[in-house]
Amino acid sequence: MKILQPGGDKRSAADRFHAHNDALFGRRKELQARIASLRALVDADKSDVTSEAALRCAERELDDLTYEIMTANYGLVRRYVATFTSRSTGHSEDFESAGKVGLLWAISSYDPDRGPFASWAFKPIQREVLRAVRDADHPNLNLGDFEKRPIILAAKQAFLEEFGADAVLDHVDIARRAGVTTAQARRVLDPPRLDSLQASVGSQNEDIISLEERLADLSMSLEDEVLLSSQLRAMIDLGWPTLDVRERYVLTRRFGLDDMPEQSLRVIGEQIGLSREGVRQIQQKALAKLSGPIANAS
Incomplete structure (x- = not known):
């Protein structure tokens, strides 16, 4: 009687699985070739009822086979x-x-x-x-920075172990340890934060107002002020929630909605790891999303 070595069944099962997987993909490749041939007949108006039915049947078979491969x-x-x-x-x-x-x-x-x-x-x-x-x-990180986040955090931990838990983080040193740029280390360790458009701002010695109130122009006529108020309300209630975190961040920084100076596309791009053109495209997309609710409120 043959005695199986430890792990023998597992290796055999793995081999059977790989063989089964290869067979499934082999069938898939054959089906794709058949579908391409049948579709070429249809596109060239050379098909008949039989070939068209065969195409539909092959496409359904391909869908079923794809699901079987996905499940496996x-x-x-x-x-x-x-x-x-x-x-x-x-x-x-x-x-x-x-x-x-x-x-x-x-x-x-x-x-x-x-x-x-x-x-x-x-x-x-x-x-x-x-x-x-x-x-x-981590919605405020771009995908490239997020992929580097584990090694940056590991470099930060090594830095703190060397200099003490209360040490001021040195982004240059941490970036060197992680093998990333200083800008990447800074974005991961101090990710940009986005306040709500209606969040209260101001210090203890200042009046606490909302961004909505701060956008008001006291020099406008009553009619213009009512129109602006309606548009602003539409943007806040209907348009703003449709924006993703990055779109809100770009608009907030670009137009100074967080009570900070307006920033250029280049500066915003450096903060979130995108090119100037990439930030401009986000800005245009966000403004397009807001235009609908504002137009309806006019």
Whole structure:
């Protein structure tokens, strides 16, 4: 009688899984070729009822096969998401949904000749899950900075262990330890914060007013003031909530809505790790979102 070595069953199961996965992708490649051939007939007006029915049948079969592949490989998503759920309580379902997007992208772009599917799928799954984690826990960081966040935090910890817990953080030193730019270290350690448009501002010796009140122009006529008030209310109640955190941040800094001097596109870009053009596009998109509610209030 043959005695199995420890771990023998596990290796055998892994081999069977890889063989099954390869067979699924082989079928998928054959189906795609068949669909491309049938679709070419349809596009060239050379198809008949039989070929059109065959195309629809093949497309349904491809959808079913893709779902089967996704189900078989879903463990890749679960294993990657598990590294975040303990630190992001309540978001695991969002992260798994994002991982599905990455998995589907990997399935659609994979060629069996490129090596094991697990290796190919890692990057797209990682990209989508990291994006979801960033949006949930650190929306003020761009994706590039968020990906560098673990090594920057590790460098910060090493800095504090060397100089003491009360030491003033040296962004240059921490950036050197982490192998990132000083600007990246500063953005991760001191991420930009966005106050609410209606948040009260001012010190103990100043009048506490809201941003809405601060935007008022006392020199306007009563009619203009009523119109502006209506537009402002529409922006706050209807338009502002439609903006994401970064869009609010850009508009707030660009137009001084936080009672600070207005900032240029270049300066804002340096704060959030984007080019001047990237910030301009965010600004235009945000203003476009606000234009609807304002127009309706006019």
